[in-house]
Amino acid sequence: MFERDGYRVACPEEIETPALLVFEACLAHNIKTVIDLAGGPANLMAHVKTHKSTEVLRRQMAAGISRFKTATLTETEMVAAAEGPQALLAYPLVSRVKIDRFISLQKKYPRTRFQLITAHAENAAVLSAAAEKNGVRLEVMVDLDVGQHRTGIGLEDAGALYQYIAALPGLVPAGIHAYDGHLSDPDPAIREADALACLEQVQTLARQMEARGLLVPFKVMGGSFTFPTYARAEGVLASPGTWVYWDQNNLTRLPEMPFRPAALVLAQVIDVMPERGQVTLDLGSKAISADMGRILGAPRARLLLQNEEHAVIATEGHDLKLGDHVLAVPGHVCTTVFRYPGSWFIDASGNVAGWNEHAARDRGPLPD
Ligand SMILES: Cc1ncc(COP(=O)(O)O)c(C=O)c1O
Incomplete structure (x- = not known):
């Protein structure tokens, strides 16, 4: 037993x-914890980008989560193929080939309510034309830039875009999407105040639209840093993703959050240089996120060099021998998971309980 x-x-x-x-056990703990912190599963739209797995999605649905956010068409297809009731592709679709694939998924999986985002009238017009041509209605949320300045439209112009979408044939305005990745203050009280300011922008736009007689069915906001604030706000869905597996970066930045790292990399000592106080692990940049993270039981160990398949570690007195196993908590779990076609589920006794395929790891269509 290790x-x-x-x-x-x-x-x-x-x-x-x-x-x-x-x-x-850690995965189950995290699912229970996110639901507790959100005040119930109905307040969540869980992002699937971290796990990319049908089985993990099923466990989330079994716990009552029914809405999912995605970043790729393949993640969207994975949610639909698992009969997830609602899938928001929160990533701009600006090419014909991607819009056509989205529409064909919407036609293929009628049990799922599909939604997408836009921040530009020009893009909305293209979506409208594609919807008309294919005889479908597309539910579109306005992507509101609440300060991250990555994608989205500012509050001053968002109302006109919302009204434009409402007037276009084939489109249904589905609400407001706002991601706040710029909010990372280590002080939870400051972070909450910052999140409330973003929430106010979303509520302002919603009030303006409702005053003009338009429906705002959904308001989708935030990630793991701020979701408790949004999930508890009236009529808002919070959309965190990293919570499902957690990682070393979030352990460090959000020490008050009670999630546990659930996805760890098992690696081995593949070479030793005791005279130099160093060992080499098979924890290269193709095996774990580039910042590597933390090796359990070796808190002083330091990364000296990381190549594609090698990580050279200063042991700083930790006893690591050739062939020894190590468990590493990834620095960034999302950019670790996609390096693997799947992962091993480990049960509470430490036994392998099954293969967890990362079905949406790649970008092409899922096999039938
Ligand atoms: C649009 C969007 N929503 C939600 C999330 C989830 O955030 P987190 O990874 O902090 O849970 C992300 C993360 O990148 C995102 O880009």
Whole structure:
């Protein structure tokens, strides 16, 4: 039995390293925790970009979460293929080929309510023409830029865009989407005040539209840093994603949040240089996010060099021998998961409980 900080792997020697392991008890804890912090599953639109997995999606749905956010067409297809009731593709679709694929998914999976975003009248007109041509109605949210300045339209112009969408044939205005990735103050009280200011922008736009007789069916906001504020606001859905697996960056930046790292990389010592006080692990940049993260049980260990398949570590006195296993909490779990076609579920006894395919890891269509 290999055990570090409460994470148990019964037979690590039977797993080819590097491998991504998903600890089922931590995953279940995180699902329960996000629902508790949100005040119920109905206040969430969970982002699937972190896990990209049908099985994890099913566990979220079994816990009552029914709305999902996606960043790619393949993630959207994964939600629909699993009969997720609602899928918002919160990523601009500005090419014909992608718009056509979105429409064909909407036609193929009638059980799912599909939605997308836009921030430009020009794009809305293209979506409208495509909807008309294909005989469908597209539900479109206005992507409101609340300060991150990555995508979206500012509050001063957003109302005109919303009205324009409402007037276009084939389009249905579905509400407001606002992502606040710029809010990362370590002080939870300051972060909450910042989030409330973003919320006020969304509510202002919603009030303006409702005053003009337009419906604002959904308001979708935020990520793991701010979701408790939004989830508890009246009529707002919060859209965090990283909470599902958590990671070292979030442990460091959000110490008050009670999530547990659930997806860890199992690696091995593949070379030792005791005279230099260093070992080499199979934890290269193709195995884990470039910042590597933290090795459990070796808090002083320092990354000296990371190549594609190698990580050279200063052991700083930790006893690591050739062939030893290590478990690493990724710095950024989202950019670790997609490096693997799947991960191993590990049960509470440390046994492998099944293969967790990362079905939406790639960008092409899912196999039938
Ligand atoms: C548009 C959008 N919504 C939601 C999220 C989820 O945020 P987090 O990763 O902090 O949970 C992200 C993260 O990148 C995002 O880009």
